[in-house]
Amino acid sequence: MPDEPEPPPEPETLSLAADFPAADADQWRAAVSAVLAKSGVPDDADPVAALSFTTYDGITVRPLYTAADAPSLDADGLPGHPPFVRGATAEGATAGGWDVRARHADPDPARTKQAVLDDLERGATSLWLVLGDGGIDVDDLGAVLDGVYLDLAPVVLDAGAETERAAHVLLGLADQRGVDAAELTGSLGADPIGLRARTGAAADLDALRTLAELSSGSPRLRVATVDATVYHDAGASDAQELGIAASVGVAYLRSLVDGGLGVDDALAALEFRYAVTAEQFPSIAKLRAARRIWDRIAELSGAGDGRPGQVQHAVTSSAVLTQRDPWVNMLRATIGCFAGAVGGAAAMTVLPFDTALGLPDDFSRRIARNTQAVLHDESSLGRVLDAAGGSWFVETLTDDLAEQAWTVFTDVERAGGALAALDDGLLAGLLAATQEQRADDIAHRRAPITGVSEFAYVDEKPVRRTPTPARDTSAALLPTLRYAQDYEQLRDRADASAARPKVFLAGLGSLAAASARSGFAANLFQAGGIECVTAAGDVDELVAAFRDSGTDVACLCGPDKTYAELAEPAGRALRDAGATLLWLAGDPDRVPTDGVDGYLHVGCDALAVLHRTFTTLGVA
Secondary structure (H helix, E strand, O other): OOOOOOOOOOHHHOOOOOOOOOOOHHHHHHHHHHHHHOOOOOOOOOHHHHHOEEOOOOOEEOOOOOOOOOOOHHHHOOOOOOOOOOOOOOOHHHOOOOEEEEEEOOOOHHHHHHHHHHHHHOOOOEEEEEEOOOOEOHHHHHHHOOOOOOOOOOEEEEOHHHHHHHHHHHHHHHHHOOOOHHHOOEEEEEOHHHHHHHHOOOOOOHHHHHHHHHOOOOOOEEEEEEEOHHHHOOOOOHHHHHHHHHHHHHHHHHHHHHOOOOHHHHHHOEEEEEEEOOOHHHHHHHHHHHHHHHHHHHHHOOOOOOOOOOOEEEEEOOOOOOOOOOOHHHHHHHHHHHHHHHHOOOEEEOOOOOOOOOOOOHHHHHHHHHHHHHHHHHOOHHHOOOOOOOOHHHHHHHHHHHHHHHHHHHHHHHOOOHHHHHHOOHHHHHHHHHHHHHHHHHHOOOOOOEOOOEOOOOOOOOOOOOOOOOOOOOOOOOOOOOOOHHHHHHHHHHHHOOOOOEEEEEEEEOHHHHHHHHHHHHHHHHOOOOEEEEEEEOHHHHHHHHHOOOOOEEEEEOOHHHHHHHHHHHHHHHHHOOOOEEEEEOOOOOOOOOOOOEEEOOOOOHHHHHHHHHHHHOOO
16 A cells, blocks of 8 residues: 655645745845946945835835834724724625726717616626716716616716706606615715815805705715815825825815714715826825725714724826827726725726727727726636735835825814815915926936837827817816826927928947937937937938938937047037037936037936927927
8 A cells, every 4th residue: 555645734834935045134235236236326325225216295115125114014903994904894895896987978968878888787887977067967867877777886976066956866866766765876976175176166065964965865875075086186196185185074074064964974975086096006005094094083083983984986097198109098097906906995997098088989998897807807806805915015105105194184184174275275286396296207207108208109090089078177276187298298299290390310330339329319209209310320421311301400329439439520510511409319427528409318308308309390
C-alpha cells in the first residue's frame, strides 16, 4: 500500500514569503537609490522624498507605506457600523450589487423613453432624470416613464428650480398607476445650494420642508441630494469637495430638523453625489473619508446608535472628459467606476464617453452600462466588501483626507455655512486657487491628458453628437470646467484656420539622431493642432527644406552634442531664410543657444509655447 501523502501544513505555518530572503526598509532604500542615480538624482538624496509628491490638499503621498504608517484599523469599525469608513451597510454590494444608475437629459420625450427602457432592460437599475432647464420638460415626465415600473426602478430627479413641480408630477404618476406611495424609491433631488452655485438662482431651503411633507407617505423616497460634483466641476480638490459637501449637508439637515423631522429621519432623507476620477486611490479614499466625516456630524447632531451611514452616489467625473480623442474617456470612466465600487458607493453612474460632445448615443450608453457589468459581474467587485480595507496606503490616505476635509468644513461653517460662503465669494476664491494650481500643472504637462496634451492626433475624425441643451449659467456663482478645455480651444482654432498651421522641425544631423527631440517637439505642437514638417541634414539641406515647408516658424531638434556645433549656425541660416520664430528642443540650462526665441523641454509651459506660435502664424 503506497504511503499516504503528508497533510498540508496548518494555515498559521504558511508564509507566502517563505521562499524569499527577508528584506527591510534600508535594503529597499538602497535599491531605489541605485535606480534613481541613473536618472541624475544625487546619491545622497532621500529616495522617499525623491519619489513623494504633494496633492492639492497638501497631503504628501509617499512611494512606500508600512504597517507603522497606517492609522488604527479598530477605529474604522466594521462595514455597516459607525464611523462607516468600511461601508455604509453591513453587506455592501455583496447582496444585490450596487445600483447602476443611468442619467438622461435628452429633451425629446420619445427618444428618452426608448433610451430609458433600453437601459433598464440591459443592466441599469435606477434612473437619474435631468428635468427643466437643460433637460427634459417636467410635463413630459409621464411620457418618459411610460412602461417603467415605478415600484421597481428607483427614480432620482434633478429638476433644479422646478423640483417641487417635478415631485408633484412623479407622485401623481405613481398614484395614477396604482403604485403604493410607500413603494417609491429614489430621490426628489432637491439641492437649492447647488442650484444657486451653478445658476445663480435663489436658494430656498424651506422648500426641503415642503418636499418632506409632500413625500411623507414615501419613506424610501429621499428628499434632497447634496451634489458635490458642482464643486468638483468648479475646480475643487478632494478635501474641498468633501468639506463643502459636508457643510451643504449640514444646512439641509438643519432645515429638515427645524421643519419637524427627527435627526435620524432627516439623515435618511439625504443622498450625497460625488465625482470619481481616473485617480483611483484618491477617489477610493474620498468616498471612505466622506462617510467618516458625515457620521461624525450625525453623532454631534444627536443621531442614535442605529443611525444610517451616508448614502453615496458616485459619478465618473465630467471635468476629466475630453472632446478630442473621446475614446480615451472609456478608460477614465472605467478607473472611476472601479474606484467608486471599491470605495463603497451605493449607486454608480458611468457617464458615456461622448458626454462632453453632446447627448450620448446608443453605443456610448451601452458601453457605459457594460463597463459596470464587467466590473461587477466579470471582475467580481460586487463580491468583496471594502476591498481596499487594510491597505496601509489607502487607510493612511483616507485618514489624511478626512482631516483636511474636516478643516475645510469647519472653515466654511465659521464663515456662516455653505450658502453664506458661496454668496460672499469664499467658495469661489477657494476653488479658484486650487484650479489655478491644476491649470498650471496641465499647462506644463505635469498632469498630462492623454489624447489632448499628450499623443494628440491632429488628423482625427471629429465625433459628432446632438448638442446637449444648455442651462442658463449666466448668473452662476461657480464655473463648470473641463481640464482639457484650454488645449481643445487651440485645436478648434487650428481646425478652423483656412490652412492648418505648420511648424518646421529642423533635425540637425541624421534623422535618427534627431528623432528623440523631433518626436518630443512634434508631440507638443500637435497638442495645439499644429502640423509638423520634419527634415534632417546639414545646414544647406535644412534651409532648402524650410523654404518649401510653407511656414515661418522653426524648431531646432537634435542631441546636445550636435547643438554645440550646429545650433547657432543653423539658427542664423533659418533666420536669413525667413524664420520669424525659432524654438530649440532642449533644456536651456544644458544647451544655452544664442539666437533662439525659446526652448521646448520637459516641464516647459506648453500652452504658452502654443499661444506664441499661434500668434506668430497669425491663427485667429
